[in-house]
Amino acid sequence: MAIFSCEQEDTHELLFPEHGYSNPFARHTGSRGDRWAVILAGGDGTRLSALTRSISGDERPKQFCPIIGGRTLLDQTSRRVALSIPAVQTLTVLTQTHERFYKPLLKDVPKDRLLVQPENKGTAPAILFSLLRAAQLAPNATVALFPSDHFFADDQQFMSHVDSAFTAAQTNPNVITLLGIKPDSPEVEYGWIEPETSLFAQMPRAISRVRRFWEKPNLNVAKALINQGCLWNSFVMVGRVDSFLKMTQRALPELYESFSAIVPTLGTESEARALNNLYSCIPSSNFSQEVLSQRHDDLAVMQVSEVGWSDLGEPKRVFSTLQRIGMQTQWAAPVA
16 A cells, blocks of 8 residues: 555565565576665755855755865765776766756766656655665665765775775675764764774774764763764765665655555656655655664664765855865855
């Protein structure tokens, strides 16, 4: 039965035998689990809209804007990801209303590698859409998820950590590994990850179980989190596609079932209509808050340091990043 009163084909028996989780595509092929990437580029970037408007002269979201280094953040992300994952095995999640901004940037990308949402309903639908499509294309895939609006001063160093996370997924296929950035300040606008205490938790590339998440703590809490060895949440994560799907189904069963109903249309001419019907009636949902924070037992975190990471979520952080790396632009102003 369709969820949220959407008119969709019922494929519950196909996707949920005996009402338990299964990878609905696994029987189609026994191919080895290749590396795949998902670039999340469907957000609206409203917190940075005043800055991006001053740079580009229009209302484009920040991922389509050359904020740092002369290339758009999406282009920088694509180049970074390509250091470890082939472009042909990279999916980019977009939103239809941004087409005039992304179409010129992605004109050389095969159409079947672009996943276009009819509207932005948050990170949970975007990620679930991409995971189901990845599972359809490569049932045994190991997938890395990347936001498209972050900056790294050292792409090579960061992607070497992603390589290590791929190795961890092979060792323990049931666990999703988050990349946690070693903090250098009590940042109150970031999400934080608290690892389980272990003898090796503070070692480079150490992987620990996740105890809990802290979303945008106040200053006193953030100072305590640094002292406890907590990490900034980069929202980059690596794991088997079936493990991602299993975790998401457990956390958001109604959303999962609604998406499962349109799986037969993905990659076909019927996809756009099915997505329009689905997105018109699903609620907005946040993957961090509604999946990760609810399923920390499915997660591990790897400590990442010395990569110069910044989530460019607000103008002050953009200016601070430019100041840190010693870069000037025609539009940049001093940090307030």
